[in-house]
Amino acid sequence: MTEPLIPQTEVEALRQEVAALRHKLLQSQRLSTVGALASSVTHEFNNILTTVINYAKMGLRHKDANSRDKSFDKILAAGQRAAKITTGMLSYARGRGDRREPYDLVTLVQEVLVLVEKDLQMHRARLETNFSEHPQAEINAGQIQQVLLNLIINARQAMPNGGRMLISVTSNRESGFAEIGVRDSGCGIAPEQLKKIFDPFFSTKQADENGQGGSGLGLSLCREVIEAHHGRIRVESTVGVGTQFTLKLPLVAATAGSIGPTKPMQKVG
Numbered sequence: 001m002t003e004p005l006i007p008q009t010e011v012e013a014l015r016q017e018v019a020a021l022r023h024k025l026l027q028s029q030r031l032s033t034v035g036a037l038a039s040s041v042t043h044e045f046n047n048i049l050t051t052v053i054n055y056a057k058m059g060l061r062h063k064d065a066n067s068r069d070k071s072f073d074k075i076l077a078a079g080q081r082a083a084k085i086t087t088g089m090l091s092y093a094r095g096r097g098d099r100r101e102p103y104d105l106v107t108l109v110q111e112v113l114v115l116v117e118k119d120l121q122m123h124r125a126r127l128e129t130n131f132s133e134h135p136q137a138e139i140n141a142g143q144i145q146q147v148l149l150n151l152i153i154n155a156r157q158a159m160p161n162g163g164r165m166l167i168s169v170t171s172n173r174e175s176g177f178a179e180i181g182v183r184d185s186g187c188g189i190a191p192e193q194l195k196k197i198f199d200p201f202f203s204t205k206q207a208d209e210n211g212q213g214g215s216g217l218g219l220s221l222c223r224e225v226i227e228a229h230h231g232r233i234r235v236e237s238t239v240g241v242g243t244q245f246t247l248k249l250p251l252v253a254a255t256a257g258s259i260g261p262t263k264p265m266q267k268v269g
């Protein structure tokens, strides 16, 4: 019998090293998306502080109970908004380990939107949502949030002069998949590039003034995360019209078909 070229123990050690490096890459890409949002979050905090300062001044100036109550209400609401953003940002940056659990996908999308709303507003990207159902999937919420953030940042970057973005959550009971859609009215992707967008390091972008963007790792990691969840990632695009990414994740059987509050479908494009 011939000896294997590489001993089995070495193969196993290399396999573990690759797994550890993949994990680290995912973690550092997560921090890079936090970086991409830093400037819009700072802006939003500035606005919140302006509200707090102005209402504190008003409360000091007007001694009557009505004005003071109104000031306290405004200060409280501004403080709560700031707390929601910092909590979301911290929990996203920390990650939540490798555990998977049944998670409501609308809640997941809403948690991501808290982080990106200001960024979209600053770039004149109008956000529309369609959450006609509340499907649950067994996921690692931190990782799927990372995928969504990547898709949303890509969509925003595809609309340098602003535009519309539609985020939808639906479920298809026949196929047994929940679907999250991210659609933009941006530049679109030419057919010859469409074949390459999930390849590691494929990018058509330059890093911006903060050194963000253009590594070409976003979509390759998205695909890896979604496939590890036994899901699928699909893309359809028309140059000059826009792009639609769809994430399909296996529904949690027990809750498949749970219907949430309905909002009418809003059309984009």
Ligand SMILES: Nc1ncnc2c1ncn2[C@@H]1O[C@H](COP(=O)(O)OP(=O)(O)OP(=O)(O)O)[C@@H](O)[C@H]1O
Pocket (backbone or CB within 6 Å): 150, 154, 155, 158, 184, 186, 187, 188, 189, 197, 198, 202, 203, 204, 205, 212, 213, 214, 215, 216, 217, 218, 219, 220, 243
């Ligand atoms: N919504 C979109 N509209 C148009 N082109 C897109 C869209 N999403 C992705 N692309 C194209 O796919 C390429 C690869 O995307 P990917 O997210 O992997 O990398 P990147 O955005 O260039 O860099 P990084 O995500 O590392 O900052 C992009 O450079 C862009 O050409």
Ligand SMILES: [Mg+2]
Pocket (backbone or CB within 6 Å): 150, 153, 154, 218, 219
């Ligand atoms: Mg990207």
